[in-house]
Amino acid sequence: MITYSRLKVAHIRHLKAGYVLLTLLYDNQMTPPQPGQFFMLKPRNTIIARPISVHNFFSVLKKNYIEFLFKVVGRGTEELSDMKKGDMLPVWGPIGNSFPIPEDKRTAVLIAGGRGIAPLFFLATRLFEKKYEIHFFYGVKNSDELIHLLRIKNLSTKLYISTEDGKKGKKGFVTNLFQDAVGNYSSQVKENLLFDYEGKKSPVCYVCGPDIMIEKVCDISLTGRIKTYISLESHLACGTGVCLGCTVETRGGRLLHICKEGPVFDAEEFYCK
Amino acid sequence: MKELTTSLSNLNLKNPVMTASGTFGFGFEFMNFYDTSLLGAIVCKGISRNPREGNRGHRLAEINGGLINSVGLENPGLTDFIDKIIPEAEKINTTYIVNILGSDIEEYLYIAERLSGLKRADAIEVNISCPNVKSGGISFGKDLNLTRELARKLREIFPRPLIFKVSADIPYLEIARICRDEGIDALTCINTVQSLLIDVDKKAFRFNNIYGGLSGPAIKPVALRVVYQVQKEVGIPVIGCGGIMNYRDALEFFMAGASAVQIGTANFANPLSAYEILRDLSEYCEKNNIPDIRELRIW
Numbered sequence: 085m086i087t088y089s090r091l092k093v094a095h096i097r098h099l100k101a102g103y104v105l106l107t108l109l110y111d112n113q114m115t116p117p118q119p120g121q122f123f124m125l126k127p128r129n130t131i132i133a134r135p136i137s138v139h140n141f142f143s144v145l146k147k148n149y150i151e152f153l154f155k156v157v158g159r160g161t162e163e164l165s166d167m168k169k170g171d172m173l174p175v176w177g178p179i180g181n182s183f184p185i186p187e188d189k190r191t192a193v194l195i196a197g198g199r200g201i202a203p204l205f206f207l208a209t210r211l212f213e214k215k216y217e218i219h220f221f222y223g224v225k226n227s228d229e230l231i232h233l234l235r236i237k238n239l240s241t242k243l244y245i246s247t248e249d250g251k252k253g254k255k256g257f258v259t260n261l262f263q264d265a266v267g268n269y270s271s272q273v274k275e276n277l278l279f280d281y282e283g284k285k286s287p288v289c290y291v292c293g294p295d296i297m298i299e300k301v302c303d304i305s306l307t308g309r310i311k312t313y314i315s316l317e318s319h320l321a322c323g324t325g326v327c328l329g330c331t332v333e334t335r336g337g338r339l340l341h342i343c344k345e346g347p348v349f350d351a352e353e354f355y356c357k
Numbered sequence: 358m359k360e361l362t363t364s365l366s367n368l369n370l371k372n373p374v375m376t377a378s379g380t381f382g383f384g385f386e387f388m389n390f391y392d393t394s395l396l397g398a399i400v401c402k403g404i405s406r407n408p409r410e411g412n413r414g415h416r417l418a419e420i421n422g423g424l425i426n427s428v429g430l431e432n433p434g435l436t437d438f439i440d441k442i443i444p445e446a447e448k449i450n451t452t453y454i455v456n457i458l459g460s461d462i463e464e465y466l467y468i469a470e471r472l473s474g475l476k477r478a479d480a481i482e483v484n485i486s487c488p489n490v491k492s493g494g495i496s497f498g499k500d501l502n503l504t505r506e507l508a509r510k511l512r513e514i515f516p517r518p519l520i521f522k523v524s525a526d527i528p529y530l531e532i533a534r535i536c537r538d539e540g541i542d543a544l545t546c547i548n549t550v551q552s553l554l555i556d557v558d559k560k561a562f563r564f565n566n567i568y569g570g571l572s573g574p575a576i577k578p579v580a581l582r583v584v585y586q587v588q589k590e591v592g593i594p595v596i597g598c599g600g601i602m603n604y605r606d607a608l609e610f611f612m613a614g615a616s617a618v619q620i621g622t623a624n625f626a627n628p629l630s631a632y633e634i635l636r637d638l639s640e641y642c643e644k645n646n647i648p649d650i651r652e653l654r655i656w
Contacts, residue, residue, distance in 0.1 A: 088390050088628055131424050131573050132625045160419075176390075176628060319417040321424060321625040326382035326402070328428045329417035339410055339431075 085115050086324060088176040093167050094149060100228040102156045103199070104165040108173060110141070110148035115178055117141050117150065119207035120315055120348040123177030124323035125152065127163035134160040135320045135330075137203040137347070138178065153202040153231065179323045180347045183207050183290055183313055185214070190287055191241075193310070195221040195301050197258055197293025201231055203315055204292050212239045219287070220244065221265070223258025223297075227251035258293070259300040266304055286310060291351070302355040312351035318342045361639055363397070363650055365594035365616050366542035368480055368518035370452055372397040373650050374607070374635040377598050377621030378456035378482060378522070379403060379428070381631070383442050384449045390628045396635060397617060398452035401442075403484050405457075406464045408434035414565035418554055423575035423600075424622050425552050427564035430458055430487070435468055443477050454520070456482045460490040462507050469515045480518035483511065486527070486548050498527035501535065508539035520596065524548035525579050533591040543594040545619060546583040550576050573622040574600040581613045588614030589656070602626065604637035611653040 091108035098104055110116075117123070117138040124133035140151035156165050167173060183203075185192075192211050196204045201222060211218055218239060223246040224230055230245065230252060237243050245253025246261045254261055289305045289312040291298050298314050305312045321327035323343050330342035334353045340346060361372040375398040381387060384399040393399060411431025418425045433442070438455075446453055455478045459465035465483065472478040485497040485504060497503055504521075511519055521536050522545040523529045533544055549570025554563035563569070580599025588595050597610030598619035607618045623630035638650075647653060 086389055126626065130626075131419050131422070131622065174627060319415065321417055321426075321622075322380075322628070324382070324386050324628060326380060326386050327417070327426070327625055328379075328411060328431045329426060331411065331413075331416060333413060339413065 086176055086179055087114050088174070089114055090172040090174050091150070093169050093171045093173060095169060096165075096167055098165065099231060101226060103229070103231060104154055104156060104161075105139070106152045106154070106164065106167065108150050108152075108175070110150045112148060116148070117178035118182035119210050120182035120203055121178035121180050122203075122323075122347060123150075123152070123175045123179065124320075125164055126174040127160050129163060130160045132321045133174075133176075133323065134164065135179070135317070135323060135342075136164075137315070138206050139202045140206050140209065142209075153199070153205070155199045176323060179343055181345075183315070183348050185211065185216075186288055186311075189214075189216055191217045191219060193219045193221070193287050193289045193305075195258060195262055195289065195291045195293070197223050197297040198225065198229065200291075200293030200297075200315070202292075204290060205232060205236065207290055208236065208239045217241045219265075221246075221258050221262050223247070223261065223293075225249070227253075257297070257300075259297055259304070262301055263304050266308060289313065289351075291315070298351075299355060302351040306351060306355060313348050314351045314354065315347050316342060316349060317347065361397075361642060361650055363616050365520075365596065366518065368452075368520070368542050368594075370397040370617060372635060372639070373611075373615075373617035374631060374638065375454070375596065375617055375619045376400055376624065376631055377619035378484070379426075380621040380624045383446055384453070385445050387624075387628055388448075391632045393631075394450035396451055396631055398454050398479075399449060400454040400456050400482050400619065401446070402432055403430055403456040403458045404432050404435055404438050404468060405430065405459065406435050406467055408432065408437065412564070412566050415563055418563055418569070420554070420571075420575070423571050423573035424625070425554055425563075425569035425571050426549070427566050427569040429566060435471060439471065439475065443475060446477055452479045453477055454480045454482050456484055456522070458484040458487045460487060462503070462510065465507060466510055466514055469511050473515050473517075478517070480520060480542075481511070481515055482520040482522050482545060483507070484522050484548070485532075486522070486524050496527065498523060498529075498532060501528065501531055504532055505535045505539065508536055508541055512540045518542040520545055522548050522598075523583070524550065525576075525583050526551050529583055530586060530590055533587045533593050537591055537593040541593070543596055543616070544587055545596040545598055546587055546615075547576070547580045547599050550579060572600070574602060574606075576600050577606060577609070581609060584610055584615050585613040601634065602630070604634045604641060607634055607638055608641070608653065611650055612655045614654050614656070616651055
């Protein structure tokens with residue numbers, strides 16, 4: 085259920101490359117968020133709030149905290165980045181659907197590009213708790229954008245890093261990395277890693293990042309007939325389903341709303357192989 | 358909370374704070390936030406005869422002091438509205454006003470006729486900013502003869518209060534006179550202001566539809582002008598709308614001559630806005646011993 089509250093800033097960290105990690109003390113009257121869901125965060129001086137996906141949700145000493153990771157890209161995020169410990173921030177959520185997690189313990193392949201890491205990190209923590217095997221692909225432009233590397237490494241069975249500047253991991257795009265890995269997996273079909281068309285061990289992919297990256301990843305994963313979920317974004321005014329501003333167009337030409345039908349979608353709605 | 362009843366011709370409201378069409382869904386979406394029955398009236402999303410998918414591409418842009426939308430009147434259509442939404446809306450215990458739109462006079466009349474048999478449609482608010490297909494896409498409000506015909510025929514069909522919603526982009530004073538003469542109960546002033554936005558990097562119009570409608574604080578002075586002029590020149594009761602973000606903004610509209618107000622974009626900034634404005638307004642009237650909101654008028 086979406087509810088409104090004013091949450092206290094417990095901690096704010098300015099990371100490299102304009103990323104900000106905002107930790108708020110959660111209001112336990114609110115519904116706990118699931119990976120993939122987002123909140124509207126209202127900066128004081130903007131007209132409308134900003135949709136930001138949940139990056140983490142955890143408890144310390146019987147208190148619940150919610151964490152948002154965002155990059156400063158405009159007026160709204162800039163103002164949010166200026167918040168200080170103890171400030172109160174109006175928020176409402178949790179909004180939208182969440183990443184479906186299959187009942188069987190199949191391998192989860194997470195592919196994040198840039199700030200697409202935000203919701204996938206939260207998903208990884210949940211998959212880890214449920215003892216899923218996690219193959220994490222994480223690509224950024226500049227190596228200083230890599231966030232939480234050590235924690236992600238601890239959550240992942242396998243971690244693949246790509247940077248466009250080549251200073252960490254493999255130089256290039258995460259899509260190339262994913263393509264190569266899928267190629268390797270294909271030759272290891274017998275190990276049931278990725279391509280087992282017969283059995284139940286076909287993995288599930290979760291993708292979040294720039295549109296062009298999502299498209300390329302889906303091209304690869306859907307070719308391999310891998311169930312793929314993508315998280316999309318759009319401009320949004322209300323988060324409550326009434327402004328009707330947040331539409332995305334499916335490959336069949338249907339208009340879906342990020343806040344109602346999304347933000348997580350079955351990739352086949354948008355891309356096809 | 359202090360009683361703040363108001364009336365606009367035959368439209369009687371328990372208080373003067375309403376929601377603006379297109380910013381509050383059908384009213385029940387906000388029940389998680391507060392009991393929307395507290396409001397003076399709820400004006401629902403505009404309804405057309407058939408479902409409308411709305412515009413493709415970008416639909417929203419925030420600018421300094423305002424919000425531009427190019428949603429394109431997306432709505433489920435009259436049949437789904439009657440079958441699925443009205444039963445839900447029955448739970449809301451306040452005046453329920455159905456905003457309607459049409460691409461020709463027949464569409465408006467068809468909708469009004471079907472709504473006339475529905476008790477839940479306490480009143481109709483008519484959006485006359487829609488392009489009229491039969492006059493080459495020019496909005497209804499720009500054609501005075503057409504507006505007169507629409508007002509007259511709707512008045513014949515619909516027995517309960519009728520409100521016309523005007524924008525500052527049409528000859529609103531002439532329309533106000535027509536509405537007054539044809540027995541329309543009130544005018545909502547104003548709809549969004551037609552706007553245009555350009556993406557400099559892409560060297561392109563921001564919206565597929567080129568134009569969008571500007572709302573929010575940026576249009577408040579324009580809205581106040583229209584409210585004042587319509588009230589002074591014509592005298593038909595006015596519902597003020599445009600950039601009201603708090604109770605002091607609402608007070609400006611009452612001082613300019615409005616008998617009620619609609620809260621629009623503020624519902625996006627804070628889902629509790631309409632409720633908070635009502636609460637603060639009520640407190641103000643109590644403190645300043647104002648028995649009737651219409652006494653706030655400063656001229």
